Every structure is written in C-alpha cells, then in structure tokens.
Amino acid sequence: xxxxxxxxxxxxxxxxxxxxxxxxxxxxxxxxxxxxxxxxxxxxxxxxxxxxxxxxxxxxxxxxxxxxxxxxxxxxxxxxxxxxxxxxxxxxxxxxxxxxxxxxxxxxxxxxxxxxxxxxxxxxxxxxxxxxxxxxxxxxxxxxxxxxxxxxxxxxxxxxxxxxxxxxxxxxxxxxxxxxxxxxxxxxxxxxxxxxxxxxxxxxxxxxxxxxxxxxxxxxxxxxxxxxxxxxxxxxxxxxxxxxxxxxxxxxxxxxxxxxxxxxxxxxxxxxxxxxxxxxxxxxxxxxxxxxxxxxxxxxxxxxxxxxxxxxxxxxxxxxxxxxxxxxxxxxxxxxxxxxxxxxxxxxxxxxxxxxxxxxxxxxxxxxxxxxxxxxxxxxxxxxxxxxxxxxxxxxxxxxxxxxxxxxxxxxx
Amino acid sequence: xxxxxxxxxxxxxxxxxxxxxxxxxxxxxxxxxxxxxxxxxxxxxxxxxxxxxxxxxxxxxxxxxxxxxxxxxxxxxxxxxxxxxxxxxxxxxxxxxxxxxxxxxxxxxxxxxxxxxxxxxxxxxxxxxxxxxxxxxxxxxxxxxxxxxxxxxxxxxxxxxxxxxxxxxxxxxxxxxx
Numbered sequence: 001x002x003x004x005x006x007x008x009x010x011x012x013x014x015x016x017x018x019x020x021x022x023x024x025x026x027x028x029x030x031x032x033x034x035x036x037x038x039x040x041x042x043x044x045x046x047x048x049x050x051x052x053x054x055x056x057x058x059x060x061x062x063x064x065x066x067x068x069x070x071x072x073x074x075x076x077x078x079x080x081x082x083x084x085x086x087x088x089x090x091x092x093x094x095x096x097x098x099x100x101x102x103x104x105x106x107x108x109x110x111x112x113x114x115x116x117x118x119x120x121x122x123x124x125x126x127x128x129x130x131x132x133x134x135x136x137x138x139x140x141x142x143x144x145x146x147x148x149x150x151x152x153x154x155x156x157x158x159x160x161x162x163x164x165x166x167x168x169x170x171x172x173x174x175x176x177x178x179x180x181x182x183x184x185x186x187x188x189x190x191x192x193x194x195x196x197x198x199x200x201x202x203x204x205x206x207x208x209x210x211x212x213x214x215x216x217x218x219x220x221x222x223x224x225x226x227x228x229x230x231x232x233x234x235x236x237x238x239x240x241x242x243x244x245x246x247x248x249x250x251x252x253x254x255x256x257x258x259x260x261x262x263x264x265x266x267x268x269x270x271x272x273x274x275x276x277x278x279x280x281x282x283x284x285x286x287x288x289x290x291x292x293x294x295x296x297x298x299x300x301x302x303x304x305x306x307x308x309x310x311x312x313x314x315x316x317x318x319x320x321x322x323x324x325x326x327x328x329x330x331x332x333x334x335x336x337x338x339x340x341x342x343x344x345x346x347x348x349x350x351x352x353x354x355x356x357x358x359x360x361x362x363x364x365x366x367x368x369x370x371x372x373x374x375x376x377x378x379x380x381x382x383x384x385x386x387x388x389x390x391x392x393x394x395x396x397x398x399x400x401x402x403x404x405x406x407x408x409x410x411x412x413x
Numbered sequence: 414x415x416x417x418x419x420x421x422x423x424x425x426x427x428x429x430x431x432x433x434x435x436x437x438x439x440x441x442x443x444x445x446x447x448x449x450x451x452x453x454x455x456x457x458x459x460x461x462x463x464x465x466x467x468x469x470x471x472x473x474x475x476x477x478x479x480x481x482x483x484x485x486x487x488x489x490x491x492x493x494x495x496x497x498x499x500x501x502x503x504x505x506x507x508x509x510x511x512x513x514x515x516x517x518x519x520x521x522x523x524x525x526x527x528x529x530x531x532x533x534x535x536x537x538x539x540x541x542x543x544x545x546x547x548x549x550x551x552x553x554x555x556x557x558x559x560x561x562x563x564x565x566x567x568x569x570x571x572x573x574x575x576x577x578x579x580x581x582x583x584x585x586x587x588x589x590x591x
Contacts, residue, residue: 009483034482078480146436146536224533224555225581227480227490255590256486263480263490264551265583354551355535 004200007038010256011075012196013096015103019192020210020237020309024247030196032256033096035075036229042197043072044206044239068310071208071236073195079218079228081412083262085178085357087113091132092181092412095260100232101410103193104213104298106186106317107402109137111179116171117159123151123166123279125177130159132179135399136366138411140178140357141167147355148178150362150413152348154279155398164348164366164396165274166281178357180413184406185298189317193234196245198253203242205249210237212300212315218363220292220351224265228353228361235302237312262359269353269360271328276346276367276396289328290378291386292351294363296324296408324365324391324408329376332383337373344369348396349389357413364409366394414589417491419472421545422584425538426470426554430497430528435537438530445524449500455564459571462502466524470497478583487590493582495554497532499524503563503572521561521574528578529556550583557581 012030014023023029047067055062077097086092091112094102102108112132119125133139133156140150151163161177171177194209215233219226242250271292274285297320305313326349340347349368354360368389378384397404428434433442448461449469461467478490501521507513531537532554539552557579565572 007483008485010485032486034486034488036479037477037481037483038479224551224553227478227550227583229480253485256482257590258482258486258488261488263583263585265553265555356539356552359551 002201004204006199008200008253009040010198010253011035011040013099014194015099016192016194016209019314022207022209022240022246023194024196024207024240024245024249027247027249031096031099032258033075033077033100034080034256034258034261035077039076039231040197041074042206042208045070045072069238070310071206071211071239072233073197073208073211073236074231074233076229076231078263079230079353079361080261080263081354081359081361082181082260083358084260085113086111086132086180086413087176087178087357088115088128092179093260094181094412096258097261098181098183098412100193101183103191104189104216104300105183105410106189107184107406109134109182109184109403111137111182113176113178116173116175116177118173119171121166122168122170122281123163125161125171126159127161127177128159130156130161133161134403135397136184136394136403136406136409137182138180138362138413139163140180140360140413141171141175142357143168148357148360148413150180150350150352150360150411152350152364152366154396164279165272166279168281178413180411182403183410183412184403185323185408186402187317190314192315195234196249198249200253202250202252205242205245207240207245207249208234208236209239210309210312211235213298214300216296216298218294218296220294220353222271222289222292227263227265237309264354264359264361269351269355272350272352273347276348287328287330289330290380290384291329292326293328294324294326294351298323322390322392322407325389326365327386327388329378329384329386331378332375332385337370337385337387340370341373346395347389349391354413360413362411362413364411365389365391365407366396366409367392367407415548415587417584417586418546418548421541421547422493422538422549422582423470423472424545425541425547426495426497426532428542429531429537430468430470434542435531435534438534438537440527440531444527445499449498455573458500458573459502459565462500462573466499466501468497468499470495485590487587489586489588490550491584491586493584495580495582497528497578497580499576499578501574503565503574505571508567508572517574521576524576525556525559525578532556532580548585550585554580554582
C-alpha cells in the first residue's frame with residue numbers, strides 16, 4: 001500500500017468535440033489547468049436508492065440500488081494574463097483560463113493590435129488595420145510614464161477606433177495600440193467541458209464528462225498581497241474512473257505544462273468608475289478603493305431527458321439577474337455616490353489589474369447603477385463609504401451583437 | 414527549466430535603490446549607498462554611515478505561495494520576504510539637539526516611502542539593467558512595513574539609526590517537466 005500526497009495533482013480540460021463522449025483516448029487534445037494547489041475538490045456521485053420493500057426485522061435495512069451518476073468539481077485558478085501582448089504583429093492567444101471562460105461565458109474575441117496612423121483625440125484615432133478591434137473589445141496604449149492604459153471600444157468604423165473613455169493622452173502616430181482576448185456573455189453557450197483529474201496513485205484518475213458551470217466566484221485583492229482569482233464549480237453528466245476511461249490514464253502521474261499563463265498581482269492597476277457616455281479622461285474617475293468585489297452569476301442548469309446521459313440532455317445558461325454586481329469601499333469624499341444613486345446615473349466599472357501589455361487583466365461591467373451607498377469605516381479605520389452597483393447590458397457601444405451588449409466582460413490584454 | 418531568479422531580483426533591487434534605476438518613482442540620486450555587509454561592528458557601521466546612508470537587501474525568507482499550481486507542473490510561485498536594511502549615522506549634534514534629531518528621524522522614516530514607491534511601482538523590477546529577467550509577478554514588490562531602532566549608546570560616541578523595511582514579493586520559478 002502506498003500513501004500519496006493529496007496536493008500533488010494534475011487537472012486537464014477539453015471542450016468536448018461530441019457532448020458526453022469520453023475523449024481520454026486523445027490526451028493531446030486536453031489542456032493543463034494551472035489550478036491553485038490544494039483547491040481542487042471532486043465529488044463522484046452514483047445515486048444510491050432505497051427500494052423500500054418491507055422487512056421483518058427491527059434492524060434490517062435494504063440493499064440500495066445504484067442509480068444515475070453525476071460529478072462535481074471545483075477549483076481555483078489565478079486570474080492571470082497570457083504573457084503575450086496582442087500587438088500589431090501577433091494576435092491574442094489563450095491558455096487554459098481562456099478555454100474555461102469561453103466555454104462558460106460563451107463568447108471569445110481574440111483581437112490583434114495595430115499602430116496609430118493619426119489621432120483626432122485621446123478617444124478616437126485611425127489605425128493601420130482595425131480588423132483586430134471590435135466594439136466591446138479593448139484597445140490599449142502605453143502612456144508617457146510607461147504604463148498600459150486599457151480602454152473598451154465604443155465603435156469601429158473603417159480604420160477609425162473610438163473609445164468609450166479616453167486615454168490620458170492623445171496617441172501619436174506610430175504608437176502601438178494593443179488588442180487582447182475578450183470573454184463575454186452570450187445567450188446560450190452550447191459547449192460542454194470534460195476534465196481529467198489525476199492524483200499520484202495510478203488509479204487515482206477520473207474523467208468527468210458533459211460538464212458546465214454552476215457557480216463562479218471572483219476574488220481580487222487591491223492590496224497586492226494576493227493574486228486575483230476565479231473559483232469555478234462545474235457539474236457533470238457523468239464520470240469514468242481509471243478503469244472505465246476510453247484511454248489509458250493510469251501509470252505515473254505526468255507533469256503538467258502550463259502555457260500562456262503569467263500571474264500578476266492586483267495591486268498594480270486601477271479602478272475606473274466614469275459616467276457612461278462621458279469619454280473625457282479625468283483622474284477623478286479613478287476610485288481609490290481599499291476593497292473591491294465582483295459577483296458574476298453565470299449558472300447553467302440541466303435540461304433533463306430520459307434519453308440524456310444520466311438524464312442530462314444538455315446544459316442551458318439560466319437567467320440570473322443582475323448577471324453582474326459588485327462594489328467597492330473608498331474614502332468618503334462627499335455625497336457624489338449618494339447623488340449618483342438618487343439620480344440613477346449610468347456608470348461604467350472597469351477594474352484593470354496590471355500595467356504592461358501581455359500582463360494585464362481587466363474586469364468590465366460597462367453599464368451599472370449605484371445602489372446602496374453607505375457610510376462605513378474601512379479596514380484601516382478611515383471614514384469611508386461602501387458603494388454597491390448592479391450591472392445591465394452595455395449601453396455605450398454602437399453594436400448589437402453579444403460582444404457589444406455583454407453586461408460583463410473579462411479582458412486579457 | 415528555470416529556477417528562481419534570485420540573483421537578478423537582488424541585483425535589480427540594488428540598481429533601483431542605489432543607482433536610481435526604474436521607470437518612475439525612482440530613488441533620488443545619492444540617497445543610499447551600498448557597502449553594508451552583515452556582521453560589521455557598531456564602530457564599522459558608524460564609519461560607513463558617516464560617508465552616506467547605507468543600504469543592504471536580502472531575501473529573508475521564502476515560502477510556497479498558496480496561489481501556486483501543484484508541484485508537478487512547469488510553474489511554481491513563491492512568496493519572498495525581502496528585508497531592506499538602512500543605517501543612518503546619529504552624530505553627536507543629533508544626540509544633543511532636538512531639532513537635529515527630528516530631522517534625522519524624519520529622513521529615516523521618509524526612507525520607507527521612497528523605498529516603497531520605487532520598489533512598489535509595477536515594472537521597476539521586471540529586469541536588471543543588463544536585461545536579465547527577475548520573474549517577479551508584475552515586476553514589483555509590496556511594501557509591508559518597517560521597524561526602526563537606535564544602535565549604540567550616547568556615552569559610546571556616535572550611534573546608528575537602523576531601519577529594516579520589509580516587502581513581499583511573488584517570484585516565479587519554472588521547474589522542468591521532462
């Protein structure tokens with residue numbers, strides 16, 4: 001008997017080519033997931049049903065009958081960029097995180113940057129090629145201090161890119177405008193995911209198939225002490241153990257290769273909270289938050305059928321409103337947030353983490369409403385206010401596709 | 414495969430603190446000088462501090478980051494505790510005159526903000542002047558605090574005001590997988 005260390009694990013994922021079909025006979029199709037050590041937990045559940053026939057002894061029970069299978073997996077991944085900037089010569093790339101986000105949010109735009117030909121303002125400029133930019137996507141520029149400024153795109157008309165919110169300076173000719181990978185919500189994502197979770201033991205291997213997201217949690221730390229992260233919870237139509245898998249997944253635990261994965265700390269960034277439709281840059285729009293929360297609600301439910309896999313025919317994203325909400329705690333500086341609440345002002349909430357192309361992530365709730373500002377003491381005992389907001393569809397893009405409308409986006413720049 | 418780039422990390426910190434390197438929020442030229450090995454006598458430190466405030470950096474401790482993927486992958490993240498020690502000379506005038514002493518203590522305390530701003534600025538620690546990458550997440554450290562004390566006695570002549578600044582770094586190693 002050998003005793004193994006639990007935290008030595010490997011997790012691989014693939015977007016299923018055919019729903020519910022075990023792909024473990026093609027291990028090369030899987031991507032290693034750089035989940036945080038010790039955060040992976042799996043539940044393997046064959047239903048066990050009591051047949052309930054009567055018995056003749058006080059203490060007798062009945063042998064239960066095994067029913068349908070299901071599984072559940074949760075793990076935490078750092079919200080990490082790829083390390084590869086989407087500049088004028090290279091498109092955005094994606095790693096395991098992008099694969100997970102694409103499957104569960106539904107939309108992915110892998111943009112490519114360009115260079116400035118001329119600029120009419122700090123929010124509108126002509127680029128050499130605008131094919132890599134789309135309304136709802138991102139355009140980013142390095143400012144005079146060497147810091148990347150990430151902005152969402154309002155419109156792209158020909159080679160003219162117009163931002164929702166201006167850079168701090170007007171771009172100059174030949175400036176590189178970076179694009180990025182944008183993950184956005186679509187109405188009915190149809191992908192399912194399949195994971196292989198492996199421990200050191202040769203048989204400590206399970207294929208979880210036909211899965212979709214049932215919970216997601218975002219954790220950010222503006223102090224920089226911790227990495228920003230996403231906790232994913234998936235449920236599955238079924239699972240195979242090591243003996244049942246179609247491929248050979250027993251043997252020595254192979255080493256994982258994490259690609260396009262460069263963790264950054266949340267300290268290096270800023271939180272912007274301008275009015276929707278006001279493209280003028282102002283340092284007043286930067287929020288000096290000591291605490292920040294983001295709470296997306298991306299939840300899939302089973303569509304059941306007797307002919308489904310363990311009764312699961314498919315997964316369907318459900319209506320959860322608001323699909324994105326969040327909040328922050330900032331020093332009390334006046335009644336602005338209370339006024340915004342009373343006036344029902346449309347705001348945009350953008351939290352950029354990172355200051356370098358290829359090493360930056362931005363969370364976006366492009367149209368939100370301030371609800372429930374409260375005077376509080378912050379963690380250091382300063383006079384502060386907590387500001388909660390709730391998000392809606394993007395009201396500041398000139399487009400009607402899912403990317404342009406998405407109420408929540410994750411940009412990896 | 415690559416191990417933690419500890420040499421590049423320490424070299425870059427020295428460049429930023431002693432040579433005013435960096436993109437922004439650089440240390441004022443001449444603020445600090447090196448030449449402060451551990452184990453010097455009080456007198457030796459006083460003599461060195463007489464020339465200029467002295468500074469020395471070391472990696473005090475290292476531990477696996479809770480954000481690190483499992484050990485069998487090609488990436489590991491470590492949390493580094495970096496200690497930056499600064500000594501300033503407490504001259505007889507500082508010992509006798511309150512205003513001089515206030516000015517000295519203010520300088521020593523301000524050192525913390527100067528060090529924090531330079532080392533906390535994202536990108537300042539991304540690579541050395543020679544181009545060697547440090548593999549510090551976001552190319553920066555996180556300032557955690559400082560502790561200050563006066564070493565030596567007034568009766569013994571000059572003293573040193575020693576401040577240890579503590580910072581947190583997230584460093585990435587890339588272990589072999591084949």
